[in-house]
Each structure stands twice: as structure tokens, then as C-alpha cells.
Amino acid sequence: MTGAMTKVREGGSVRRKLILMAVSTTLAALVAASCAMLLVDLRAxxxxxxxxxxxxxxxxxxxTAPALAFNDEETARQNLAVLRVRPQILAAAIYTSNGTRFAGYLAPGATGSATRLPLRPQASGYRIEGSEIVVFRNIVENGDMVGTVYLRARYGLFDRLLSYGAILGAVMLGALAIAWLVASRLQEALTRPLEAVTSVARQVMQRRDYGLRVPGKESGEIGVLVDAFNEMLAEIGRRSDAxxxxxxxxEVEMQVRQRAEGALIVADRRKDEFLATLAHELRNPLAPIRTGLDILRLRSGDAQATQRATDIMERQLRQMVRLVDDLLDVSRINTGKFTIKSGRVELKAVVNDALEVVRPYVDLHGHELQIDLPDRPVFLNGDATRLAQILSNLLNNAAKYTNRGGRVSLKATVEDRTLVVVVADTGIGIAPDMLNTVFEMFVQVDSTLERSTAGLGVGLSLARKLVELHGGTIEAHSAGLGHGSQFVVRLPIVVDPELPAKPTPAAFIGGETYRILxxxxxxxxxNSIGALLTAMGHSVVITHNGPDALAAAKRFCPDYAFLDIGLPQMSGYDLARGIRGLSCGAMTVMIAVTGWGQEKDRQLAFEAGFDHHMVKPVRFEQIEEILGNRSLIKKLRT
Structure with a gap:
């Protein structure tokens, strides 16, 4: 124990001596170096x-030499004023070669002797006057002295001594250099990781980047702290990402819901507008039909009034059928059950069919109708009926939205194997924000109450769908409200087609008569259809239920049978099967006459044995056309 204590005391004594020697040597060296450096610095x-x-x-x-040469005092003063950027210079002056002061300068805040400029210059050189230094310098131009420059500036010797005294005091403290070195090493070992943690934490707070990590691998407690901090950042990053x-x-779900809600609101509004318009459009033709019936009842003996009432009723009925057919066609297209019967079709025939439908409506509104078609025949590959429906819908739409006495035109041209049909009008036009939505279902360009023929907003939508089914496109153009509109249809044409055989019109059918059930x-x-057929010379049997019709078919052996599907006691499907089972039923042409017009209804009719499917209301021209095609039906059967 005593030996150990002795070693400690001896160690402590040596330690004190080493510290004292190091401090004394350092202090002496610092004093000597400081004095030497002070002298050298003062001279420097x-x-x-x-x-x-x-x-x-x-x-x-x-x-300033040019200013003296040209006696330009203002320039000389401006040159001296540049010395303002040197706050140490208190005063300056320019003297001419004969010793006259030419220009002077006093620094802002100059006091004492600096404010008194010498009346005459002195010899070139410098001198120190207390805390100021004075300089005279000759101005020489081309070897001749043209003047003298005078400068007076602060000479901060005392300030310099004070600054060096402060430096010397600081250097004296360098005796603690050993402690500082030890402290710096400890600081490097301890505080460097902590500073790194602080820096990373600051960056994470500023940038919200949880992918940052404290670099390096430390040991001991500092290493545990760094690892824990990095792991904490990783966990926060995972939770932040989640x-x-x-x-x-x-946000995506909210946007989807908002869009869906907006679409539902628009759809609901359009649904309400559609229902209101549908009721309006259906009531419009019903009113003249009812009036026509009153005319027929009250003035049945007046042939002219009867004919006028019949024409009105027929025209209004066609309008109602058109509305219903458009709705059914759109429904079939949307459900994927709509098909087109493609074949070679001549453009002029399609246009004529369309004009036959819309010309009465155009004439009714007093419009001027202009048609411009190519001189040579143009053939398309498509469904003639549907192609005519496209043009009739566009022409009908143009006439509908054009004020009375306007102009409606149809122009067709061929551009690089493409038929371009432009239907234009001088009507109310289309607003720019409506051009992209005018082809959507139930969208109407003008839904105001003042326009009595607003339509259902179905025609253009159906036209676009039919055009697309034929491999074409349709676009709407308008210069704005009140500037009319244009609808441009582009369809592929058939190059060098085989000329199709023209069908024989019903008006030219021969006088052959048939047995008709x-x-x-x-x-x-x-009864009305039977009366017309009887007037044409046909033998007609009329029944009102299924069993009577089947019994009549056994007895009558009809060439044609027009059968309603919804018959009492026996459906039209069962009746058709019963007739087909008769000995003479194989040669009977059976036509289903029904109000059901979906594709599945047509399929059920054909499966039951029907040859044709007609949707009510039936025009008599349709019956005439079927009667004229009996030979074709017989050929198809065989």
C-alpha cells in the first residue's frame, strides 16, 4: 500500500513538473515570438x-492629368470624389504646376487638421504626423510636371497595437493547448456522432424524407444510440408510406365518387328532361290523330276532309313510330343485340330513301332543301335501311333546330375512297361547350320551352352508333349559337362494285291474288287490313283467337298468314307451330305481327316457324311488299 502511494506521489510530481516546463517554455516562446512579430508587423x-x-x-x-491639361475643374473634383470609397483618406487636393490649388476633397466627418488643405504643395514624398500620414505626389505628363496630388489619411498605429495586444493575449492562452487537444479529441469521439444525428433529424424535419440515415458505424453506447435512431427513422418511414x-x-376514391355523383346528377337531370320531353313528343302527334278521328266521325261523308284527316293521322303516326323505333334501336345497340345486314348499296338510293322520310317534315317547316351528290355512282357496303336512317336523322335534326324558312343542305363528296357527307343548316347552332356532348343520349341542343319540337335527344346518338357500326365517323361543327351547324359523316366506299339488281317496287307487282289468313x-x-286486302282481290279470312285461326287454316289452306303473337287461348308461337304441322302448312308464308320488337322476340318467332317479323303499327305498304316477294320466299325454302 505504501509503495503504491509513493508511486502515485512520484507520478504526480513528475506530471506537475512536465506541465510547468511545458507551460513556461510555451510562454517564453510566445512572448519572444510576439515581440518579434509586433516589430515586423509595425514596419510592414x-x-x-x-x-x-x-x-x-x-x-x-x-x-487627373487630362483635367489639368484642359483646365477641367469639374472632372478633377469628380475624380477626387471617388476617394469616398476609401474612408481612411480624410482629405485630398490637386495643385497646378504653379502651386495653385485646382480642386479639393474632404471626407465626410473629417475634423482637425484634415479640414485645412495646404495652400501650396510640398516636395514629393510622405511624412507621418501623429495619427495621420501625408503624401505629396507630382503629376508628370510627357516628362513635364503639370501639377501635384495631395493626400491625407489616418495612420492607425495605435489601433494596430491594440489589435496585436489582443492577439498576444489570446496566444498567451495557448498554454492550455494540451488540454485543448485532449478536449478536441474527446469531442471528436463523442460529439461527431451526435452532430450527425442532429443534422439528419433536422433534414428529416425540413424535407420529410424518412429514407435518410446517420452514416458510419460507431461502437459502445454512441453506436447503440445511432442504430436506435436509424431504426426509428425506418419505422416512421414505413408508417408514413402506409x-x-x-x-x-x-383521394382517388373520393374523386371517383365525386365523378360518379356528378354523372348521376347529370343522368338524373337528363332522365327527367327525357321523360318530360317523351311525354311532350308523344302527346304532340296524339292531338292531331284525335282531331283526325273526330273529323272522320263527324264528317265521314266529306271525301276531301276525310283524306286530309287521314294524311294528318298517317303523318303523325309515322312520327310516333319513328320515336319508338329510335328508342328500340338505341336499346338494341347498347345491349349488343343490334345487327346490320351488309350489302352493296348505291348512295343515291340511300339519299332518296332518307328524303322520302324527311321531306314532308322539311316542307312542313317551309325550309329550302338543297341536295348535292356526285355525278358518278357511289357504292357503300352496309345496311341500306340503316344508312338511310342515319341521313334521315341528321336531316330531321337540321330541320327541327332551324327556324321556319331556313335552309337545310346535304352535300356528298368522295375523298380518297371515303364518302364525306355534310348535312348543314342555318339553324340555332351549337354552343362550343356542347360540341363534345351533342352525340350523347338524351342531350338536347335547345331544351327551352319555346321550342315545341325539342325531340328526345336520341336521334344524334343513334346516328353516331349506326355510323360506327358501318366503320365510319361523325363530327359536329358550329361557329356558335345563331350560326347554324354542320354534321360531317365519313364512310368507306366500295371500289368498282358489282352493280346490284334493283328491287321491284310494290306498285309494279302483278295482279296475282292469294288466300290470306x-x-x-x-x-x-x-278488319281494316282485311277490307283493304279484299279490295285488292285477295281471299281473306279473319279470326280473333288461336283455335279459330288454326281451324280456319285447316279448312282454308292460306298462302299467307298474318298472326298476332298475343292471341287469346293460344299464343301466336303455338299457332304457327300448329299451322306448320298441317298438310298444307309447309307452303304457307307466316308473318308475325306484334308489338314486341326486341331481337330475342324476332328469334323466338323464327324458331316457331315464322317467315317474317313485323312490329306494330304496320303500314299497308309493308304487307304489299311481303305479298310481292312470295316467289323469293319459296326459293329460299327450297
């Missing part, structure tokens, strides 16, 4: 100031 300081002022004087001499993904999903529970309809 004096040399620096004198050289600087002499250089400044030379510069002023060079820039939260951001959840927020993004919520009519079965329908609508007494007025079936």
Missing part, C-alpha cells in the same frame, strides 16, 4: 500604408 504596416497611399496618389495623378398510400387511395284480337286493325 507602415510600408503598406505608405505604398498604398503612394499608389493611390499615382492613380489620382494619372486620371399513411400516404391510404391518403392516395382515399288474318288472326288478331285487335278487331279494328284486323
Amino acid at each position: 504596416f507602415q510600408r503598406y500604408w505608405t505604398d498604398d497611399l503612394m499608389t493611390q496618389a499615382d492613380i489620382m495623378a494619372r486620371v 399513411l400516404q398510400q391510404a391518403n392516395a387511395s382515399l 288474318l288472326a288478331d284480337d285487335n278487331v279494328d286493325f284486323v
Whole structure:
């Protein structure tokens, strides 16, 4: 124990001596070095100031020489005013070669002797006057002295001594250099990882970047702290990513819901407008039909009034059928059950069919109708009926939205194997924001109450769908409200087609007569059709239920049978099968006459044995056309 204590005391004594020797040596060296450096610095300081002022004087001499030569005092004063950027220079002056002061300068805040400029210059050189230094410098131009520059500036010797005294005091404290070195090493080992943690934490707070990590691998407690901090950042990053993904999903879902809600609102509004318009459009033709019926009832003996009422009723009925057919066609297209019967079709025939439909409507509104078609025949590959429906819908739409007495035109041209049809009008036009939505279902360009023929907003939508089914496109153009509109249809044409055989019109059918069976529970309809067929010379049997119709077919052996599907006691499907089972039923042409017009209804009719499917209301021209095609039906059967 005593030996150990002795070693400790001896170690402590040596330690104190080493510390004292190091401090004494360092202190002596610092004092000697400080004195030497102070002397050297004072001489360098004096040399620096004198050289600087002499250089400044030379510069002023060079820039002021032209002003002296041209006796330009203002330029000389401006040159001296540049010395304002040197706050150490208190005063300056320019003297001419004869010793007269030419220009002077006093620094702002100059006091004492600096405010008194010498009346005459002195010999070139410098001198120190207390805390100021004075410089005179001759101005030489082309070897001749043209003047003298005078400068007076502060000579901060005392300030320099104070600054060096402060430095010396600081250097004296360097005796603690060993402690500082030890402290710096400890600081490097301990505080460097902590500073790295602080820096990363600051960046994470500023940038919200949880992918940052404290670099390096430390040991001991500091290493545990760094690892824990990095792991904490990783966990926060994972939770932040999960939260951001959840927020993004919520934002997307919110946007989808908002769009869906907006679409539902628009759809609901259009539905309401459509229902209101549908009721209006259906009531419009019903009113003249009812009036026509009153005319027929009250003035049945007046042939002219009867014919006029019949024409009105027929025209209004066609309008109602057109509305219903458009709705059914759109429904079939949307459900994928709509098909077109493609074949070679001549453009003029399509246009004529369309004009036959819309010309009465155009004439009714007093419009001027202009048609411009190519001189040579143009053939398309498509469904003639549907192609005519496209043009009739566009022409009908143009006439509908054109004020009375306007102009409606149809122009067709061929551009590089493409038929371009432009239907234009001088009507109300289309607003720019409606051009992209005018082809959507139930959208109407003008839904105001003042326009009595607003339509259902179905025609253009159906036209676009039919055009697309034929491999074409349709576009709407308008210069704005009140400037009319144009609809441009582009369809592919058939190059060098085989000329199709023209069908024989019903009006030119021969006078052959047939045995015809009519079965329908609508007494007025079936009796009126029977009367017309009887007037044409045909043998007609009329029944109003299924069993009577089947019994009549056994007895009558009809060439044609027009059968309603919804018959009492036996459906039209069962009746058709029963007739087909008769000995003479194989040669009977059976036509289903029904109000059901979906594709599945047509398929059921054909499966039951029907040859044709007609949708009520039936025009008599349709019956005439079927009667004229009996030979074709027989050929197809064989």
C-alpha cells in the first residue's frame, strides 16, 4: 500500500513538473515570438500604408492629368470624389504646376487638421504626423510636371497595437493547448456522432424524407444510440408510406365518387328532361290523330276532309313510330343485340330513301332543301335501311333546330375512297361547350320551352352508333349559337362494285291474288287490313283467337298468314307451330305481327316457324311488299 502511494506521489510530481516546463517554455516562446512579430508587423504596416497611399496618389495623378491639361475643374473634383470609397483618406487636393490649388476633397466627418488643405504643395514624398500620414505626389505628363496630388489619411498605429495586444493575449492562452487537444479529441469521439444525428433529424424535419440515415458505424453506447435512431427513422418511414398510400387511395376514391355523383346528377337531370320531353313528343302527334278521328266521325261523308284527316293521322303516326323505333334501336345497340345486314348499296338510293322520310317534315317547316351528290355512282357496303336512317336523322335534326324558312343542305363528296357527307343548316347552332356532348343520349341542343319540337335527344346518338357500326365517323361543327351547324359523316366506299339488281317496287307487282289468313284480337286493325286486302282481290279470312285461326287454316289452306303473337287461348308461337304441322302448312308464308320488337322476340318467332317479323303499327305498304316477294320466299325454302 505504501509503495503504491509513493508511486502515485512520484507520478504526480513528475506530471506537475512536465506541465510547468511545458507551460513556461510555451510562454517564453510566445512572448519572444510576439515581440518579434509586433516589430515586423509595425514596419510592414507602415510600408503598406505608405505604398498604398503612394499608389493611390499615382492613380489620382494619372486620371487627373487630362483635367489639368484642359483646365477641367469639374472632372478633377469628380475624380477626387471617388476617394469616398476609401474612408481612411480624410482629405485630398490637386495643385497646378504653379502651386495653385485646382480642386479639393474632404471626407465626410473629417475634423482637425484634415479640414485645412495646404495652400501650396510640398516636395514629393510622405511624412507621418501623429495619427495621420501625408503624401505629396507630382503629376508628370510627357516628362513635364503639370501639377501635384495631395493626400491625407489616418495612420492607425495605435489601433494596430491594440489589435496585436489582443492577439498576444489570446496566444498567451495557448498554454492550455494540451488540454485543448485532449478536449478536441474527446469531442471528436463523442460529439461527431451526435452532430450527425442532429443534422439528419433536422433534414428529416425540413424535407420529410424518412429514407435518410446517420452514416458510419460507431461502437459502445454512441453506436447503440445511432442504430436506435436509424431504426426509428425506418419505422416512421414505413408508417408514413402506409399513411400516404391510404391518403392516395382515399383521394382517388373520393374523386371517383365525386365523378360518379356528378354523372348521376347529370343522368338524373337528363332522365327527367327525357321523360318530360317523351311525354311532350308523344302527346304532340296524339292531338292531331284525335282531331283526325273526330273529323272522320263527324264528317265521314266529306271525301276531301276525310283524306286530309287521314294524311294528318298517317303523318303523325309515322312520327310516333319513328320515336319508338329510335328508342328500340338505341336499346338494341347498347345491349349488343343490334345487327346490320351488309350489302352493296348505291348512295343515291340511300339519299332518296332518307328524303322520302324527311321531306314532308322539311316542307312542313317551309325550309329550302338543297341536295348535292356526285355525278358518278357511289357504292357503300352496309345496311341500306340503316344508312338511310342515319341521313334521315341528321336531316330531321337540321330541320327541327332551324327556324321556319331556313335552309337545310346535304352535300356528298368522295375523298380518297371515303364518302364525306355534310348535312348543314342555318339553324340555332351549337354552343362550343356542347360540341363534345351533342352525340350523347338524351342531350338536347335547345331544351327551352319555346321550342315545341325539342325531340328526345336520341336521334344524334343513334346516328353516331349506326355510323360506327358501318366503320365510319361523325363530327359536329358550329361557329356558335345563331350560326347554324354542320354534321360531317365519313364512310368507306366500295371500289368498282358489282352493280346490284334493283328491287321491284310494290306498285309494279302483278295482279296475282292469294288466300290470306288474318288472326288478331285487335278487331279494328284486323278488319281494316282485311277490307283493304279484299279490295285488292285477295281471299281473306279473319279470326280473333288461336283455335279459330288454326281451324280456319285447316279448312282454308292460306298462302299467307298474318298472326298476332298475343292471341287469346293460344299464343301466336303455338299457332304457327300448329299451322306448320298441317298438310298444307309447309307452303304457307307466316308473318308475325306484334308489338314486341326486341331481337330475342324476332328469334323466338323464327324458331316457331315464322317467315317474317313485323312490329306494330304496320303500314299497308309493308304487307304489299311481303305479298310481292312470295316467289323469293319459296326459293329460299327450297
